[in-house]
Amino acid sequence: MREHLPIYRCAAVVLLLLGVTLAGSAGAEDLSIRNCTWCHGTSAQGYTPAPRLAGQRAAYIAGQLRKFRARDRNAPLDKQYMWAAAQHLGDERIHALAVYFSELSPHAAKDGDPAIVARGKEIYQNGLPSENIVACVACHGPDAQGVGRIPQLGGLAYSYLKRRLEQWNEGYSVSGAVPMPHIAGQLSPDKIDALASYLSFVRYARASD
Amino acid sequence: MLAIFDLAFHPALNDFRRVRGAALAIPLLLAFGGGPTGAALAKPDHSVAAKFAYCQDCHGPSGQGFRGYYPIPRLGGQQVQYIKNQLEAFLEHRRKNAIMLNVAHGLDRGMMTAIAQKFHGLDPRPIGGAPRRLIARGQEIFQAGIPQANVAACAACHGPNATGKDQIPRLAGQLYEYVVAKLVNWNKERGQIASRPDTSLIMEPVAHSLTRSQAQAVAAYVSTLR
Numbered sequence: 001m002r003e004h005l006p007i008y009r010c011a012a013v014v015l016l017l018l019g020v021t022l023a024g025s026a027g028a029e030d031l032s033i034r035n036c037t038w039c040h041g042t043s044a045q046g047y048t049p050a051p052r053l054a055g056q057r058a059a060y061i062a063g064q065l066r067k068f069r070a071r072d073r074n075a076p077l078d079k080q081y082m083w084a085a086a087q088h089l090g091d092e093r094i095h096a097l098a099v100y101f102s103e104l105s106p107h108a109a110k111d112g113d114p115a116i117v118a119r120g121k122e123i124y125q126n127g128l129p130s131e132n133i134v135a136c137v138a139c140h141g142p143d144a145q146g147v148g149r150i151p152q153l154g155g156l157a158y159s160y161l162k163r164r165l166e167q168w169n170e171g172y173s174v175s176g177a178v179p180m181p182h183i184a185g186q187l188s189p190d191k192i193d194a195l196a197s198y199l200s201f202v203r204y205a206r207a208s209d
Numbered sequence: 210m211l212a213i214f215d216l217a218f219h220p221a222l223n224d225f226r227r228v229r230g231a232a233l234a235i236p237l238l239l240a241f242g243g244g245p246t247g248a249a250l251a252k253p254d255h256s257v258a259a260k261f262a263y264c265q266d267c268h269g270p271s272g273q274g275f276r277g278y279y280p281i282p283r284l285g286g287q288q289v290q291y292i293k294n295q296l297e298a299f300l301e302h303r304r305k306n307a308i309m310l311n312v313a314h315g316l317d318r319g320m321m322t323a324i325a326q327k328f329h330g331l332d333p334r335p336i337g338g339a340p341r342r343l344i345a346r347g348q349e350i351f352q353a354g355i356p357q358a359n360v361a362a363c364a365a366c367h368g369p370n371a372t373g374k375d376q377i378p379r380l381a382g383q384l385y386e387y388v389v390a391k392l393v394n395w396n397k398e399r400g401q402i403a404s405r406p407d408t409s410l411i412m413e414p415v416a417h418s419l420t421r422s423q424a425q426a427v428a429a430y431v432s433t434l435r
Contacts, residue, residue: 129315
């Protein structure tokens, strides 16, 4: 019995180390995800004014976190919440968070004004050539699903979409941002309203990046 | 030249644009004693500069092209006559593309030359991103063609450096994905009105003869040319 003890000891140490390692990584990950979901909602569906992250393009989430970290995305709420949140995130953690949220299933917010959805759809799909407004579909895709670093917009909250479009025009977050500041500059408030309303109703099946 | 166009995207100009909008709005208000509020007050700007900025929104500030949901072609350094021909082909439904049909409707015909010249004058670096392993095979096809498949050397018409001439488009630095998509889809997008044949007819048998992997190789090669 006595001579078997070292084996038990070894096994116990191995199990202990394994446990610590697993708990260490999972615990740390859970913690940073929970830090996000305080504001973005427990299933990351967004909670006004924090946008939905579920189903967003991983490359877009990662790019935005790097912009917050570099303080390039600089609207008032970005400064207040996201600068500190992203300040100590390393590139690996950013990647892991982006992939995690991109793989959650999104639900459409559907909180825009149904009366102006048709108008928003027209602008999104066809643009308004006579007013130098490009068709959003060219970059964001037919179901507003985005691609690569270009964000998915379908089903985001009306208020978030509206504020983002307004903020380009107010000079926020324009550093290195091409072409959205110029495009948003062509949009009058009623067109921003219509686009945000339309997009809040757009549903899409999450596609892998 | 480039610096001037990049200026159009300088953050400080956002303020300038708003100020200019307000300056326009005041006389309008005085003239009509009221009316709609907000940015919609400013009349749509039909100047060449405004239309060019509208083109740049998608095709890139230096006309380098852009990988949106759809590949948006490079227009920097493109031949003037080719750009004009394509805009007219969109308008006349000879070339099928829903987005560009709308865009072409928003341009005065008289303005097309000026816009095409502005793009022709740009010389951005290719945006890259093609699979490198295909480039050597693509160079071979570009320079020598594929005699057994009856494919002529691309260089014969597009020029040894793929810069094109007049109606024949520049291919140098063009987006890889764009060239592949055009070549494999040629007869579904180009020359759509049989009674009105255009220069797209010249490419039809070539595009038809190229296999997908050959088209990819050529696209990879030309995408790297400056």
